[in-house]
Amino acid sequence: MGTVALAVTDGMLHFELSVAYEVFGADLSRLADPWYDVTVCGPDPVRFGRFRMEPDHGLDRLPDADMVIVPGWADVDVDPPAELVDAVRAAHEAGARVASLCTGAFVLAAAGLLDGRRATTHWAHTDVLAARYPRVEVDPDVLYVDNGSVLTSAGKAAAMDLCLHLVRLDHGSAIANTVARRLVVPPHRAGGQAQFVTAPVPALDDRASPGSGPHSGGGYPVAELLAWATERLDQALTVEDLARRAHMSSRNLGRHFRAVTGTTPLQWLLTQRIRRAQELLETTGDSVDAIAEATGMGTATTLRRHFNRTIGVPPDTYRRTFRTSRGR
Incomplete structure (x- = not known):
């Protein structure tokens, strides 16, 4: 500051x-x-x-x-x-x-x-x-x-x-x-994300055509998929759920996903859940159990494990440290 x-x-x-x-x-x-x-x-x-x-x-x-x-x-x-x-x-x-x-x-x-x-x-x-x-x-x-x-x-x-x-x-x-x-920019891209990718990025209007099968290389816009998933972080979404939504195989989704985001669908989901947990820890008094449920982590134990590994401190410590820092 x-x-x-x-x-x-x-x-x-x-x-x-x-x-x-x-x-x-x-x-x-x-x-x-x-x-x-x-x-x-x-x-x-x-x-x-x-x-x-x-x-x-x-x-x-x-x-x-x-x-x-x-x-x-x-x-x-x-x-x-x-x-x-x-x-x-x-x-x-x-x-x-x-x-x-x-x-x-x-x-x-x-x-x-x-x-x-x-x-x-x-x-x-x-x-x-x-x-x-x-x-x-x-x-x-x-x-x-x-x-x-x-x-x-x-x-x-x-x-x-x-x-x-x-x-x-x-x-x-x-x-x-x-x-x-x-x-009007993405709220967070991790610093470790790749600067550029060599695979072509699918066009935003490259949608799956009628009759295209799940293994089609076609095209549900990945940007729309990200928005759809972000609104459902409280649900236990899997890579298969994302692939089904995108009308692709999991493998094909992974290829398109990495081309757009520089990471895998599973890692992207985890990152968004952690960011949402940070926001809830900062802005609410909700318990860790409630935040685990709201971010699709399921249990407080799962949230604590991923949060500690990603952020470096447990959720409770993060909340105390953040509020102390803001107070100062």
Whole structure:
């Protein structure tokens, strides 16, 4: 929470900057008060593409922020500006949480913040990042990496995923989901999800034709299937139930499902159940047994096992920790 500084410089990518400003800079105090206080820091003026902007402050103000967001920039063949690198390093040393979007990872790497750490960037530039900074453990196959005080994301849409992940860390799943609905984007994509897939994505209007059998390679829109399943998380849905709904064999569904989501139907279902459980733990006083039933887990024992393995703490601990954090 607190102050968010967007570190800008000439030649940056305006999409990533816009994503960060839209998530953190919009007045969403009706959702959580206080919300973030956003400031733009950079040399005066800053030019990117056909655009020109006047930052609020110079880069020397980065160490005053609680969180620093570093958008990417277009030319990764040259070293990032030394002034920007020094300011980002100073901000981290002062205790700021630092996150890069897309090729902003090159700034964090130049500042030494990724040495010995796992990190990612846009898949088209992961080889360059790894070659230039051999002490960084570059993972080209994920959407974002959270190292606590240092976070990195892949390109474009993954920047939104990381920004929503940061909101989730600070304000909880319920508010992050509300922000996602406002932006009309998926409320959560796990950071470990693949950046891209080589299999073709089925067209949204590629529906099963009359008479198509369950083993047809045809096409019930997977996006519609996700929405259908999300509304029924309280039911004991199986992969076979999803396949039946999609008029496919389980094997064919798995292939289409992975092409769209980057994961398996069973893992996707489990992830959605855990996210729903987080939201209920944050926003209700329901017992763990009731939440297990509401999320299709069946029993509190099953919920506790999967929740602990996925989130790292039991549901009761998560609830106490979240409420204590919000109180502070």
